[in-house]
Amino acid sequence: MLFTGTHIHKLDRKGRxxxxxxxxATLDHETFAGIYLYQSHKENALEGCGESHMERIAASLDDLAMFSDEADDLADTILGASHMLPFDGEGRIILPPELIEFAGIDDQVAFVGRGRTFRIWNPDVFKPLQDASRTRTLNRGSTLKLKPLSDTPASSRPAAATGTAGPDDEGATG
Amino acid sequence: MLFTGTHIHKLDRKGRxxxxxxxxATLDHETFAGIYLYQSHKENALEGCGESHMERIAASLDDLAMFSDEADDLADTILGASHMLPFDGEGRIILPPELIEFAGIDDQVAFVGRGRTFRIWNPDVFKPLQDASRTRTLNRGSTLKLKPLSDTPASSRPAAATGTAGPDDEGATG
DNA sequence: TGGGATTTGATGGGGGTCAATGGGAATTGA
DNA sequence: TCAATTCCCATTGACCCCCATCAAATCCCA
Structure with a gap:
């Protein structure tokens, strides 16, 4: 299951x-009942994911770090600076003060789904950025090139976002 | 099975x-019994699909979002803005107020099939647009170029390309 | 083929349940 | 012993399950 949608919850006075x-529910099958959080590299937000995705990141960085200084830095900033946060009995986590400060979070927390990962924002910061994203997308006429369906070989055509849409992507009518 | 036709239903006072x-019926085989809805990028309408299609969108964005600002915008406006809406026992969903307002929906809701996805409109808004779309298609003399049967499994690959679009063009944004 | 009977999908509404939240008690560790 | 963390319970309000009704399409049999 995917992380989707934007969910705004309250941060209580205990930091929960x-x-x-x-x-x-998306994390139900994970062995670790909780989430991983680390600071985003490009946004004023936190990146979150489950255990299996964190292991995937680790595996990727592991391979790359041997050759690339950049990957080496990423290993420090992602793996070294990530927080492993268990759920309490009610499905809450405690947001570390360091992360609260980084994301500029006040009393409200926005969980924003991104498929296999999610982000955590101050809702007041995220909302205008999301609006700007929508405007840019509209202006550039972006169309997402979908990956081939599962019954076609995945290797044949990598996904790619185009700069401009075709002349008209309305399906043919009658 | 595909989403086809236009179906007008009533929005009750509970927002259902x-x-x-x-x-x-088209969504029968999905593991999640419900639909995903998000705001269209170019129409005054909502885009809808089932879980597997949303997974496909996520997969197409996933690897890319790390490097492309454009894919990043799409992640915010599709994955981050989509609503996962489960069916109740009678096959209804609750339309979130945010989406009702965006689509300018009053007391009637038009479900318009688009193959593997569908759109949701205020019928009063959609009808004139549909008429205009038909007129444009007639004037343009568009011809639907069918894909060869061999690489078009009936279960999953309907024809969707217009005379001007490339054979593999398939937009996820509208 | 027609008209009544039956099934099924759409709609309305009431109430129980559960997710989100807040706060206190118990436990742990320094 | 004190502080911080974890566990537990209580509240509340939104959501979901259930049932009842209605309309429309389908079926059935003469």
Whole structure:
């Protein structure tokens, strides 16, 4: 199951916040009942994921770090600076003060789904950025090139986002 | 099975609307019994699809989002803005107020099939647009170029390309 | 083929359940 | 012993399950 949608929850005075039920459901099969959080490299937000995805990141960085200084830095900033946050009985986590400060979070927390990962924002920061994303997407006429369906070989055609849409992607009518 | 046809249903005072039986049948095999909805990027409408299609969108964005600002925008406006809406026992969903407002929906809801996806409109808004679309298609003399049967499994690969679009063009944004 | 009977999909509404939240008690560790 | 963390329970309000009704399509049999 995917992380989707935007869910705004409250940060209580103990620094706890409920992880959306839908997100918890996505993590149901993980052996570790909780999430991993680390600071985003390009946004004023936190990146979050489950255990299996974190292991995938680790594996990728592991391979790359041998050859690339950049990957080496990433290993430090992702693996070294990530927080492993277990759920309490009610499905909440405690947001570390360091991360609260980094994301500029006040009393509200926005969980924003991104498929296999999610981000955590101050909702007041995220909303205008999302609006800007929508405007840019509209202006450039972006069309997402979908990966081939599962019954076609995945190797044949990598996904790619085009700069401009075709002349008209309306399906043919009658 | 595909999403086809236009079906107009009523929005009740609880914000619920029945998803057309035909559409539900199309989603029968999905593990998640419900639909995903997000705001269209170019129309005053909502884009809808089932879980597997949303997975396909996520997979297409996933690897890319790390490097492309454009894919990043799409992740925010599709994955981050989509609503996962489960069916109740009667096959209804609850339309979130945010989406009702965006689509300018009053008390009636038009479900319009688009193959593997569908759109949701205020019928009063959609009708004139549909008429205009038909007129344009007639004037343009568009011809639908069918894909060869061999690489078109009936279960998953309907024809969708217009005379001007490339054979593999398939937009996820509208 | 027609008209009544039956099934099924769409709609309305009430109430129980559960997710989100807040706070206190118990436990742990320094 | 004190502070911080974890566990537990209580509240509340939104959501989901259930049932009841209605309309429309389908079926059935003469």
């Amino acid at each position: 916040v409920s992880v959306p039920k839908r997100f918890r | 609307v029945s998803v057309p039986k035909r559409f539900r």
